[in-house]
Amino acid sequence: MTADARPFTEAAEGTGPAVLDYRGPQGWATVVHRSDRGDLTHRVGLSGPQRLRIEYAGQWSVSVTPLEQDEVEDGGFFSRHGIGNQTVDIVKPRPDHPEGAAILEFTTVVRDPAAYPALHLCPADGHRLHGLNHWDMGGDRQARYLVDGYRPAGEPPVGRVEVVDADNCEWRLRVLPLSAARPMETITTGTGADVLVRTGPPGAVTLRHTNGSGNIRTTGLHIESRRHYVRLSVYPTRPFDGGEIIGILPEPTLLQVTGDGDWELRVIPLDELRTFDREIGGTVGEVVRYTGPPAIARVITRSWRKWGGLADAQTLTPELTDVRWVLARGGPLARFRPKKLELLPGMLVAVSAPWDGSGWRIRAKAKAGAGAGEASAR
Numbered sequence: 001m002t003a004d005a006r007p008f009t010e011a012a013e014g015t016g017p018a019v020l021d022y023r024g025p026q027g028w029a030t031v032v033h034r035s036d037r038g039d040l041t042h043r044v045g046l047s048g049p050q051r052l053r054i055e056y057a058g059q060w061s062v063s064v065t066p067l068e069q070d071e072v073e074d075g076g077f078f079s080r081h082g083i084g085n086q087t088v089d090i091v092k093p094r095p096d097h098p099e100g101a102a103i104l105e106f107t108t109v110v111r112d113p114a115a116y117p118a119l120h121l122c123p124a125d126g127h128r129l130h131g132l133n134h135w136d137m138g139g140d141r142q143a144r145y146l147v148d149g150y151r152p153a154g155e156p157p158v159g160r161v162e163v164v165d166a167d168n169c170e171w172r173l174r175v176l177p178l179s180a181a182r183p184m185e186t187i188t189t190g191t192g193a194d195v196l197v198r199t200g201p202p203g204a205v206t207l208r209h210t211n212g213s214g215n216i217r218t219t220g221l222h223i224e225s226r227r228h229y230v231r232l233s234v235y236p237t238r239p240f241d242g243g244e245i246i247g248i249l250p251e252p253t254l255l256q257v258t259g260d261g262d263w264e265l266r267v268i269p270l271d272e273l274r275t276f277d278r279e280i281g282g283t284v285g286e287v288v289r290y291t292g293p294p295a296i297a298r299v300i301t302r303s304w305r306k307w308g309g310l311a312d313a314q315t316l317t318p319e320l321t322d323v324r325w326v327l328a329r330g331g332p333l334a335r336f337r338p339k340k341l342e343l344l345p346g347m348l349v350a351v352s353a354p355w356d357g358s359g360w361r362i363r364a365k366a367k368a369g370a371g372a373g374e375a376s377a378r
Contacts, residue, residue, distance in 0.1 A: 004019060005019045005020065005021045005051065006018060006019065006020050006021065007020075007021040007023055008020055008021070008022060008023070008024075008062070009022070009023050009024040009064075010024060010063065010064055011061070011062060011063040011064065012061070012062045013059070013060065013061035013062070014054070014059075014060060015057075015058065015059050015060070016054075016056075016057055016058075017053075017054055017055055017056065017057070018053075018054040018060075019051065019052070019053055019054070020051070020052040020053075020054065020062065021049075021051055021052075022046060022049055022050055022051070022052055022064070023049050024046075024049070024064055024066065025048065025066045025067070026045075026046055026047050026048045026066070026067055026082060026083050026084075027046055027064045027065050027066035027067050027083070028043050028044070028045060028046070028064065028065050028067075028083070028170075029043065029044045029045075029046050029052070029062055029063070029064045030042075030043055030062070030063050030064075030065070031043070031044060031060065031061075031062050032060060032061045032062075033056050033058060033059075033060050034058055034059040034060065034061075035058050035059075043168075044168065045083035045084050045167070045168045045169065045170065046064065046083060046084075047082065047083050047084040047085065047086055067081050067082070067083065067170070068081060069081075072174075076174050076175060076176045076177070076180075077091050077092060077093055077102065077175045077176070077177070078090050078091040078092070078173075078174065078175040079172065079173070079174045079175075080172070080173045080174075081109075081170075081171075081172050082163065082170070082171055082172075082173065083166075083168075083169065083170050083171070084163075084166055084167055084168070084169065085162075085163055085164055085165070085166050085167065086162075086163050086166075087160060087161070087162050087163075088160065088161045088162075088163065088173055089124065089159060089160050090104070090158070090159065090160065090161055090173070090175050091175060092147065092148070092157070092158070092159075092175055093177065100148055100157060101146060101147060101148045101149045101178060101254070102147050102148065102175050102176065102177065102178065103144055103145070103146060103147070103175070103176040103177070103178060103180050103181060103195050104119075104121075104144070104145045104146075104147045104161070104173070104174075104175055104176075105142065105143070105144045105145075105172075105173070105174040105175075105176055105180075106119060106137065106142070106143050106144075106145075106163075106171060106172075106173055107141065107142045107143075107171060107172045107174075108137070108141050108142070108169055108170070108171050109170040109171060109172060110168075110169065110170035111141070111169050111170075112167060112168035112169055115165060115166055115167055115168060115169050116136065116137065116138065116139070116165055117137050117163060117164070117165050117166040117169055117171065118134065118135060118136040118137065118163075118164050118165050119134070119135045119137075119145070119161055119162065119163060119164070120134055120161070120162040120164060121134075121135075121147065121158045121160075121161060121162075122158070122159070122160040122161070122162060123156035123157065123158065123159050123160065124156070124159030124160055125156075135193065135258065136260075137192065137193070137260065138192065138259070138260025138261070139260055139261075140191055140192030140193070140260045140261075141192075142192065143192050143193035143194075144193055144194050144195045145193055145195065145256065145258075146195045146254055146256040147175075149254050149256065161173060178197070178254065180195075181195045181196055181197040181252075181254060182194060182195065182196050182197070183196070183197055183199070184196040184197060184198045184199075184200075184255065184265065184267070185267075186200075186266070186267050187264065187265070187266050187267075188264070188265045188266075189210065189262070189263070189264045189265075190257065190262070190263060190265075191260075191261065191262050191263070192257075192259070192260050192261070193256070193257060193258045193259065193260075194256075194257050195254065195255070195256055195257075196254070196255040196256075196257065196265070197252045197253070197254055197255070198252065198253040198254075198255060198267075199252045199253075200267070201269065201270075202270055202320060203267040203268050203269050203270055204267070204268045204270065204273060204286075204287035204350075205255075205265055205266065205267050205268075206265070206266045206268070206285065207257075207263060207264070207265055208263065208264055209261055209262065209263055210262045210263060210264045268287070270289075270348075273287055273288055273289045273348070274286065274288045274289070275288065275289045275290070275291045276288060276289075276290060276291065276292075276362070276364070277290070277291045277292030277364070278292065278363070278364055279361065279362065279363045279364065280361070280362050281359055281360060281361035281362065282351070282353065282359060282360060283353060283357055283358070283359040283360075284353050285350075285351060285352045285353045286350075286351055286353075287348055287349070287350045287351070288348070288349050288351070288362075289346065289347070289348055289349075290343045290344075290345070290346070290347045290348075290349060290364065291345065291346070292343070292345065292364055292366060293345065293366045293367070294342075294343070294344055294345070294366065294367045295342075295343045295364040295365055295366045295367060296340055296341070296342060296343070296364070296365055296367065297340065297341045297342075297343050297349075297362050297363065297364040297365075298338035298339070298340060298362070298363045298364075298365075299311070299313045299326055299328045299338055299339045299340070299341060299351075299360065299361075299362050300328055300338045300339075300360070300361050300363075301328050301329070301330045301354050301358060301359070301360050301361075302354075302358045302359045302360070302361065303330030303331070303354045303356055303358035303359075304330065304331065304332060304358070309329065309330015309331060309354045309355075309356060309358055310327060310328070310329060310330060310354060310355070311327075311328045311330075311351060311352060311353055311354050311360040312325060312326065312327045312328070312351070312352045313325070313326055313328065313339070313341060313349055313350070313351045313352075313360075313362065314326075314349070314350045314351075315341055315342075315343065315347055315348070315349055316347065316348040316349075316350065317344075317346075317347060317348075318346040318347070318348070320348070323342075323347070324341060324342070326339035326340070326341060327339065328360070330354060330356075330358070338363075341362075343364055349362065
């Protein structure tokens, strides 16, 4: 079969079954099958030289239209136009420097309805990285990702991208400078993965879905900088708000939104947060401020569900330094197994609510000699 393969670069035609060796650049192949009932035409994406098999007894023809040449524009560092699954070595600014972060933009130009492209990020040697380095575009046409914005010690920088699950998809991959990040306002809306920059004062940020579709996958907000790395997620089972903290930084704070579907980010100034000195509760994710004396707090959920009733709480100093994180479980015995947090005056508590909407509660009891009469639990 290999010896009978027929080479071509632009066009070929024939009758009956055949094996073709395409030796041209990547492009779209238009295949026409001719018969007494009329012509049948379909397109096939070619990612470069490859073998084609014609399994048709009648007359046929194949012609290939190459893709346009790659052009770096809009102040970018790299651009690649492609079709189908490919492994691409990318170019980034200061690739080996701790501050060599960049924005990776992936856009589908032509998309097969059955395809859901995804990206894997790898160092230059091709080994897979751990953590947030597999990105599924879902149903969105364009996605932007922050590359090397947060890199654990010892992990090599990203130098290669694997485009997968992209059969018959035409796409463009670009590397852009951080200046291309979209400015974040008090209320910011968007669709799919995006990179934002926050330059205002610190505040609590909430994330929620806005189109109410039950087909939306999980959307996560990843706040990345050299000082903070936290995550906030909302789920399609119940599109509630959640809360976390944007750090105080001398440089802009970069934010990565991942997932697919429509979303809204809202920033709440720290001086507008709810406060408590004894007890506080809610049904959505929230950041609250403790105003009582030094105390030990109990964090519980009100859920009867074993897994849907999980809630977590993270304490931060007024300067936004992480102190401790605890996970409060749901289930029938939830109120008898609280998690404990040490609270100091002015401390912030970021709470993530249970998925089932049952709610969470924090009860503070002052330490001995710290004004117990003012902060007793009730």
